[in-house]
Structure formats: structure tokens, C-alpha cells
Amino acid sequence: MLYLQLFISFFKIGLFGFGGGLAILSLIQMEVEQYGWMTQQEFVDIVAVSQVTPGPIGINCATYVGYTVGGLWGSVLSTFAIVLPSLIIMLSICKAYFWLQKRFTGNPYFEQTLRALRFTVIGLVASAALLLMKPTTFIDPVSWIIFAVVALLTISPELTKNKVTDVISHPILLIVIAGIAGYCIYG
């Protein structure tokens, strides 16, 4: 039954999807190919839309594929199915983390491991930014200007902390301004 197929597929993806949105996209692609839910071109279009719409790419893609395959209920099912493993596993990990935190605060194994992980995370975030620095994102020198301006505005509170820097460093404001700039420059 179609709905069952959808649920199982996206549950599997949510369960085995490690390493970020793009990895999850390829898992979704495998399921789409396996069940012949749509043509390659249709899937490519869905991926493109998923990357430009707000929210996690995986959710966007799951919802869209679910809708294409099974209508409204298909999209509800696929979105729910991809989130469910996280609810089970991540929640367990969180509970374990907070329990460990209560029990082992001060314990050097616990504290130092978390500390090392914080430095690893810095590397993770840096790599995420580096991976995005490709020709499709930075299409011309203007892109780099936008990058520099947004970066500067974002760290402005660290240079001078006042009401003005608080406002101009807000990510939402910067995204809106960047969008408007894009429209004016490239439109």
C-alpha cells in the first residue's frame, strides 16, 4: 500500500540519515528510484525547490515527495515519518546527556570530552561554511561583497556593543536585506 511504503521509506531515512541535509537527499533519491515514484527530472526539480524554500532541506524534500506520491496525506505521513526516529533517538540521547550532566559534573572524562567536542563543533561549522563556498553560491565578486558586509554586520556587536549593532546584526534582517540587494542587483 502506497501510504505504508511512504511511511517506511521516510522512517528509514530518518533513522539512517547521518551527516546533514545533502546526505539525506541522496537517501531520499534512492527510495524514489527504488519505488519509481517519479522521474529523475521531477526529483531534481523537487531538490531545487527544497534548497530555496525556508526550513530544513530534508523536511522540504520529504513533504514535497510525499505530496507528489500520495497527496496531502502522503505529505503528512512522509514528514511525520522522517521526524519520528529523531524524536525517539535524539530524545533518548538528550535524556542521557542531561542525566550524565547531573551525575558526572566535574568528572574529567565527561567534562573534557564535552570540551573536546566543542572544539570539534567549531571545525564542523567551519567546514559547513567552507563547503558552501563554491561557484554556485559565489557567482561573482558581488557575492563576496555581500558575504563581507553580512559577516561584518554579524560580528559588529563583538566590536561595539550597543543598540544599533544589536539591530543590524540580526540574521533575519540581514537575510531580508541580502534578498532585496539580490533583487536590485541581479533582477
Next chain:
Amino acid sequence: MFWQLFYTYLKIGTFTLGGGYAMLPLIQREVVDRKGWIDEEEFLNMIALAQAAPGLIAVNSAIFIGWRVGGWRGVCGAVLGAVLPSFLIILAIAMIFREWKELPAVEAVFKGIRPAVVALIAAPLFKMAKSALKTKGEKREAKGFLMLLISLAAALLIWLGHVNPVWVIVTTIIATLIVVNLRFRI
């Protein structure tokens, strides 16, 4: 707590453009800076857990913060808030505005937004490094500068080595446990 987390994550989810990591600067802004629900240190811990666990990092981080701040209700509020904007917008596009993405105006807007998102992800790195380097003055704690080598190694492994971040996290955990064990024997 449900509604607070729901509303906060609704905002975050609506303006996350470009994937899970693009959500982090917004979470940092709204959850850490504005609401103070978790501190900078816990924010970094959260990223590690959210990345290590299977599934979308965006959903995992919503679960972490939701649970931390408001238990079950917090989790429901945060996850719904994170997922709903995506869900509704995609449905709107799939059902009605199918040709939406073809409009040249839309592509122009995104040409501006894409480099901005990279900046939003990269810019907080200094703040993160500062916060991670804050030492509690414990004895036998490794020097900050050396620890930054871990950051460098992680970044290079993932960016150039194409190693899955999960392996980097697992390796860090195991390596640290071993090192701590050794230091205590020396």
C-alpha cells in the same frame, strides 16, 4: 512553554534558508542571546549531539532545546515550530505556485541570499572559539591553542577529506577518553 518554543521556532524555521547549519545562527540569536534558555557552551554541546544523532540536525536541535527548556511540551512546540513553515510553504508551492521557482525575480533574490547565508554561518566562529577557549582553570586541562588544532583537523577532514561528521565526533569522544585516562596515570 509550548507556545513560547513554538513561536520562537516558527520564526527560526521561516528564516532558515540553505539547510540545517543555516539554522544555527538563528538559534544562537533567539535561544542563546535573546531568551538565554541555554548558554554558549551548551549551545556547542547541542550541535555535537544533534549532528551525531541520526536525522536532520535542525529537528534534533529543536528536540534538544525543547526538552531542556520545557520537557515534553517544549519538544512538541519546538519541533512543530521548526517543521510547520517548511511543510506549509512546500504544500503551497506543490499545490498552487508550481511555477514560482521559475520566476527570474526569485532567482535574483536568492543570488543575494546565498552568500549572505554563508556569512551568517561563518561569522559566529570567532565568538564560538572565544567561548570554547574559556577555561575553568582546571589543572591538567589541555591548552586552548592546542585544542584549536582539533577544530582545524575536524574542518579539514570534513571539507577536504569528505569524512562524515559523525565519524569525526565519535573519534573525538574516543580519543579524549583515552587521553584523559593516560593523563591521569602520568
